[in-house]
Amino acid sequence: MPATNTTARYGSVAKTFHWLTALGILTVIPLGIIATDMPYDTADQLADKAWLFSLHKTIGVTLFFVALARIAWAMTQPKPAPLHPDRKIETLLAEIVHWLLYGSLVLVPLSGWVHHAATEGFAPIWWPLGQNLPLVPESLRVAETAAGLHLVFERVLVISLILHIAGAIKHAVIDRDQTLARMLPGRTVQTPDASARHTGLVPPVLAAVVWAAAIGIGSMLGVYHQGGAMAAQAPALAEVDSEWQVTDGTLGITVRQMGSEVSGSFADWTADIRFDETVTDGPAGSVDVEIAITSLTLGSVTQQAMGPDYFASGEFPTARFSAEIKASAEGYIADGTLTLRGTEHPVSLPFDLSLDGNLAQMQGSTVLDRRSFGIGDSMTDDGQLGFEVSVTVVLSALRSVAPST
Ligand code: HEM
Ligand code: HEM
Structure with missing residues (x-):
């Protein structure tokens, strides 16, 4: 032919x-x-x-x-x-x-x-x-x-x-x-x-x-705007009366799925921070962070992440990190407990801090094991869904100045 x-x-x-x-x-x-x-x-x-x-x-x-x-x-x-x-x-x-x-x-x-x-x-x-x-x-x-x-x-x-x-x-x-x-x-x-x-x-x-x-x-028919709905459903967290008010910040996580990294962040979280910068060794304050789980955006797997095998956001809509801030010659560390998916687990978050008058800027990161919180338990293969999840926090906070009496 x-x-x-x-x-x-x-x-x-x-x-x-x-x-x-x-x-x-x-x-x-x-x-x-x-x-x-x-x-x-x-x-x-x-x-x-x-x-x-x-x-x-x-x-x-x-x-x-x-x-x-x-x-x-x-x-x-x-x-x-x-x-x-x-x-x-x-x-x-x-x-x-x-x-x-x-x-x-x-x-x-x-x-x-x-x-x-x-x-x-x-x-x-x-x-x-x-x-x-x-x-x-x-x-x-x-x-x-x-x-x-x-x-x-x-x-x-x-x-x-x-x-x-x-x-x-x-x-x-x-x-x-x-x-x-x-x-x-x-x-x-x-x-x-x-x-x-x-x-x-x-x-x-x-x-x-x-x-x-x-x-x-x-x-x-609106087919070019499908998502964005999840963040809207997030429960609004009550404002906290904090000594240091967070003015700007990102609470991000990175997971590894089938060999590629997927990063995302929580849009809605509050932090109650008490901190005494004059302490250079020992307890220097406390931090209490509340996170609206459904405010997470995680690449194209946001919805899956909310499912019962993962964050189970229907049953556990919020997570909490309560920690003591400790100062030492090496720097600062927030040492405490993360309650996620109804499970408590100790978590340490080392962070860098720079202070300029009443403005504080902090940046820290830590690595969690998702299995400690029963997340994705049926995904037993680290190559499919990595066990390690990195968490990064970057924030600016302003000291609330007490009104003069
Ligand atoms: C069972 C499925 C199919 C049948 C029975 C079929 C049948 C035909 C026939 C009989 C012609 C010749 C038309 C002519 O000479 O005037 C043709 C041409 C053509 N077909 Fe299909 N077709 C099928 C699937 C497809 C598919 C899936 C595509 C592409 C998405 C396709 C694209 C074309 C094009 C572009 C032509 C023009 C000729 C060319 O330049 O190749 N066809 N088809
Ligand atoms: C000729 C090639 C392709 C055809 C005919 C095709 C066709 C389709 C069809 C029929 C659906 C289901 C849509 C629905 O009914 O909801 C779909 C979904 C999808 N396809 Fe393809 N596809 C093609 C190539 C690709 C390629 C190359 C990619 C990516 C590299 C891709 C990614 C996707 C994704 C991500 C969805 C899900 C969309 C969503 O959930 O919004 N497709 N495709």
Whole structure:
């Protein structure tokens, strides 16, 4: 079979690309739907879900490169002429759908890939490339927009594909012509050469109109802003009457999931700090921190982290760290107890402090073992979900000056 196309038939390269892509697309779509719909209430379910997503992404990225090669090849080739050029509407529709399919082969995986690169953690792509993409920042806004576009483009692809397959079946069953036969592998079906009467620029322009309309409908349905809801549900913590008022701060955690680091932070926490900077050795004060667990944002696994196997935020909405501040020649340390997920465990947090009048700036970090608090107990593999969780605290606090009497 000749490798190249003529205006009367498809060559073997175009056919191989076509059926290889068809197989890939018809695999990756159900994978995406099943992976999205899968529950993740237990650690096992979460691991299965992540595995399916990794498979989905890995095949999807492969298809992206196959699509680029296919498009490059198609640009060097004549396209076999329509079999019924007299049926103007039908020919136009078929060509719009071909453009939509070609475009989808780039837009769908690209938007999925941008979504992946803009989020932290969860299911990795198994190729040794592409966990991050140039020009794509790790940002919730970018991730949400790309996720929405992936959904919109994927719907356009599915509808186009239904029309495309229905058209192929109609040609084979109702028209009983050679349209399907000339695309099938293994034989060369020559069709009348109608000297390539295609409809010029109209089909690609109409395909672009379809995408623009789909993006607009997506916007009306709000698909570009899915998240952000968790933080809103966080219970507001009561303000504390502290000797030192925290004016600005970050309480962050970093976990290792399937080999990659996922960092996040709690948006809502309060600190009651008593501190005497004149003490240089021994007890120098106390700190009592209350943390709203559901205010955590942790890459793309925020929701999973709240589940019963992990933070179990429904049952344990807050955590508390109560410690004594000790000064010594080596520096400061907050030595106390962390109550998390209903479990108490001793925790020491060494920190650096700089004082400028009534303004204090502190920075400290420590490493916890998630198993001490029964978090992710069913994830017994350190490689899947690291046992160690690093905690970092950076804050500025202002001394409350007692009102003069
Ligand atoms: C079971 C599934 C499929 C069937 C039965 C099918 C059938 C066909 C047939 C019969 C043609 C030739 C049309 C003609 O000569 O006028 C064709 C062309 C085409 N198909 Fe499919 N197809 C399928 C899946 C797909 C998929 C998944 C894609 C891409 C997402 C795709 C993209 C295309 C494109 C772009 C063309 C234009 C010809 C080219 O440049 O390769 N098809 N298909
Ligand atoms: C041609 C390739 C691809 C197709 C046809 C495709 C299709 C799909 C489908 C049908 C869904 C389910 C959406 C739903 O019904 O809710 C989905 C979800 C998803 N896909 Fe893809 N996909 C492709 C490539 C990729 C790639 C390359 C990546 C990342 C590297 C990716 C990442 C995702 C993610 C993260 C989701 C979940 C989206 C969410 O939860 O918001 N996809 N995809």
